[in-house]
Amino acid sequence: MKIVVCIKRTPDTETKIRLGEDGVSIDPNGVKFIVSPYDEFAIEAALQIKEEAGSGEVVLLSMGGDETQETLRQGLAMGAGQAVLLKGNPGVDALATAKALSAELRGMEASLILFGMKGADMDQQQVGPMAATLMGLPCATAVSEFDLAGETLSCRREVEGGAEMIEMDLPAVVTLTKGKYEPRYASLKGIMAAKRKPLEEKEAQGGESRLIVRDLAYPPERPAGRVVGEGAETAPELVRLLREEAKAL
Amino acid sequence: MGDVLAVVEQREGNIRGVSCEVVSVAARIAEGLGGTAHALLIGGSGVSAGASDMGRFGADKILTTEAEALGDYHPQGYAQVVSEAVKSGGYRGVVFAATAQGKDLSPRVAALLDVPLASDVTDFRVEEGGIVAVRPVFAGKAFASVTFTASPALLSIRPNVFPAQEIPAGGGVEPFEPSELDPGAWTMRLKEFQPSGGGSKDVAEASVVVTGGRGMKGPENWGLLEDLRNALGDDAALGASRAVVDAGWRPHAEQVGQTGKTVAPKLYFALGISGAIQHLAGMRTSGTIVAVNKDPDAPIFQVADYGIVGDLFEVIPRITEEIQKLKAGD
Ligand SMILES: Cc1cc2nc3c(=O)[nH]c(=O)nc-3n(C[C@H](O)[C@H](O)[C@H](O)COP(=O)(O)OP(=O)(O)OC[C@H]3O[C@@H](n4cnc5c(N)ncnc54)[C@H](O)[C@@H]3O)c2cc1C
Numbered sequence: 189m190k191i192v193v194c195i196k197r198t199p200d201t202e203t204k205i206r207l208g209e210d211g212v213s214i215d216p217n218g219v220k221f222i223v224s225p226y227d228e229f230a231i232e233a234a235l236q237i238k239e240e241a242g243s244g245e246v247v248l249l250s251m252g253g254d255e256t257q258e259t260l261r262q263g264l265a266m267g268a269g270q271a272v273l274l275k276g277n278p279g280v281d282a283l284a285t286a287k288a289l290s291a292e293l294r295g296m297e298a299s300l301i302l303f304g305m306k307g308a309d310m311d312q313q314q315v316g317p318m319a320a321t322l323m324g325l326p327c328a329t330a331v332s333e334f335d336l337a338g339e340t341l342s343c344r345r346e347v348e349g350g351a352e353m354i355e356m357d358l359p360a361v362v363t364l365t366k367g368k369y370e371p372r373y374a375s376l377k378g379i380m381a382a383k384r385k386p387l388e389e390k391e392a393q394g395g396e397s398r399l400i401v402r403d404l405a406y407p408p409e410r411p412a413g414r415v416v417g418e419g420a421e422t423a424p425e426l427v428r429l430l431r432e433e434a435k436a437l
Numbered sequence: 438m439g440d441v442l443a444v445v446e447q448r449e450g451n452i453r454g455v456s457c458e459v460v461s462v463a464a465r466i467a468e469g470l471g472g473t474a475h476a477l478l479i480g481g482s483g484v485s486a487g488a489s490d491m492g493r494f495g496a497d498k499i500l501t502t503e504a505e506a507l508g509d510y511h512p513q514g515y516a517q518v519v520s521e522a523v524k525s526g527g528y529r530g531v532v533f534a535a536t537a538q539g540k541d542l543s544p545r546v547a548a549l550l551d552v553p554l555a556s557d558v559t560d561f562r563v564e565e566g567g568i569v570a571v572r573p574v575f576a577g578k579a580f581a582s583v584t585f586t587a588s589p590a591l592l593s594i595r596p597n598v599f600p601a602q603e604i605p606a607g608g609g610v611e612p613f614e615p616s617e618l619d620p621g622a623w624t625m626r627l628k629e630f631q632p633s634g635g636g637s638k639d640v641a642e643a644s645v646v647v648t649g650g651r652g653m654k655g656p657e658n659w660g661l662l663e664d665l666r667n668a669l670g671d672d673a674a675l676g677a678s679r680a681v682v683d684a685g686w687r688p689h690a691e692q693v694g695q696t697g698k699t700v701a702p703k704l705y706f707a708l709g710i711s712g713a714i715q716h717l718a719g720m721r722t723s724g725t726i727v728a729v730n731k732d733p734d735a736p737i738f739q740v741a742d743y744g745i746v747g748d749l750f751e752v753i754p755r756i757t758e759e760i761q762k763l764k765a766g767d
Pocket residue numbers: 201225649650651652653677678679680681692693694695696697698708709710711712713714715716719729730731732735747748749750
């Protein structure tokens with residue numbers, strides 16, 4: 189069985205974000221980039237399925253600049269077999285990204301296509317279900333765990349107030365959230381092996397972006413926090429402030 | 438011309454509170470564009486009964502689609518109906534709620550209509566006849582203002598951020614007939630819904646959130662937080678930090694933060710939480726933030742509107758007691 193995992197290069201979640209001079213992007217200097225955390229869940233899920241089946245292949249797909257090679261190598265080091273880099277500049281228009289990815293995915297003939305639930309940069313939560321819709325494939329989003337029995341996938345999807353169980357037949361698309369698939373660390377051997385694994389490069393065939401970033405700004409400063417006091421005796425004053433000043437009670 | 442469609446959510450036939458926010462936002466955008474707001478409600482038979490209520494929040498007209506197969510949310514069925522309604526109404530904008538359902542549905546509709554979507558929007562304005570949407574990026578470390586060069590503009594709005602404004606409008610209810618629905622052709626099958634235990638409000642929907650961190654020391658101490666939540670009323674929910682979820686003290690459904698839920702309640706209690714950047718990512722747009730921590734240098738105090746430095750095992754019961762007194766006096 190062929191499993192394709194779409195991964196994105198994003199800043200490390202610990203990174204301090206500095207705005208670039210153009211006013212519409214961040215300054216990449218000094219930023220550490222990683223495989224977006226949800227995409228690591230997706231890689232882990234793919235590797236587990238392959239290991240359980242004892243056969244199959246896991247292919248990584250990413251759209252990005254030359255530096256995305258490094259990101260794909262990190263995924264290969266976890267255990268994926270090969271990677272495809274679509275050279276392009278993914279912007280804020282997730283539909284343009286979904287078009288570029290699905291154009292490639294159509295020719296890959298995967299049984300299962302995995303995405304992260306959201307990228308840790310633009311936090312859009314869009315690309316997976318968009319790509320699936322463009323390809324006419326079923327897609328379960330925000331899945332924490334799934335089972336494959338023959339050609340049927342049973343997915344557990346986390347929603348407000350509970351979980352939905354969804355069934356669909358292969359080929360299918362799943363977007364992963366945190367749950368069963370705690371990503372493994374790449375071993376030294378894995379990192380060495382990754383250097384020799386095939387990584388194919390192509391130009392991305394995407395549409396133009398029709399969502400335009402006009403400006404990027406730091407979050408509005410929260411008014412400076414205030415320590416009301418120390419210890420339990422402060423509780424009445426806190427509750428008074430919540431009621432009278434913040435009008436939150 | 439400048440009409441805007443609000444996509445309303447229901448569960449078991451009841452319209453969800455967040456939909457009032459969605460309709461008011463649609464009405465305000467429509468006003469800026471010189472049009473009117475419509476609402477679309479999809480559900481099982483009889484769902485139209487409560488629909489006219491959306492008129493109070495600014496819907497001039499409420500379209501309803503009732504079908505046996507649409508009683509519960511189905512991604513493919515709902516995406517078909519919404520995209521057909523958008524096409525037939527010639528809307529300039531479509532507003533969804535950024536709930537689990539809205540986040541699942543809106544990208545599918547965007548793909549069917551071939552237009553871009555701005556998700557999890559926390560602010561907007563209408564400028565020179567176009568919509569500018571403001572949304573957090575990089576886990577809330579920056580905010581991007583985005584504009585659309587395709588129409589209609591699709592937006593999903595973060596729950597609890599916008600007020601559900603009373604904007605009286607026509608509110609007439611009309612059926613919307615989609616083209617033939619063919620559930621047999623839907624390739625996804627909804628097997629069951631498993632409600633999470635406790636039956637309390639979900640952390641992403643509640644207007645008050647009480648979150649416990651590693652400072653709580655162990656799951657056996659959660660009674661303290663439950664007491665506080667109960668004192669705060671029906672609209673309060675429990676949350677947890679990742680440290681707590683990873684330790685197995687609480688379910689992942691309660692996790693707030695980058696790899697959990699993003700919440701923006703009116704009131705957020707961070708109790709025994711250090712305030713790591715990934716936690717802040719999930720709660721920094723909350724209305725009022727209260728922190729209790731024994732470490733005066735904990736980063737959570739930098740974002741907390743009100744902080745108490747102290748031992749939470751002493752402080753929390755006192756807060757609960759004071760709130761109970763207050764509520765008893767109301
Ligand atoms: C990729 C990634 C994603 C992540 N996603 C999330 C996420 O979604 N959500 C999340 O929360 N974290 C997330 N984290 C983890 C995050 O970095 C922190 O480790 C986590 O938030 C810490 O949880 P905590 O504040 O409960 O624990 P700690 O950092 O251990 O803080 C406990 C606090 O309790 C205080 N305390 C202890 N005892 C008492 C007492 N008796 N009275 C009062 N105060 C007391 C301490 O002073 C301390 O400040 C993520 C990390 C990574 C790398």
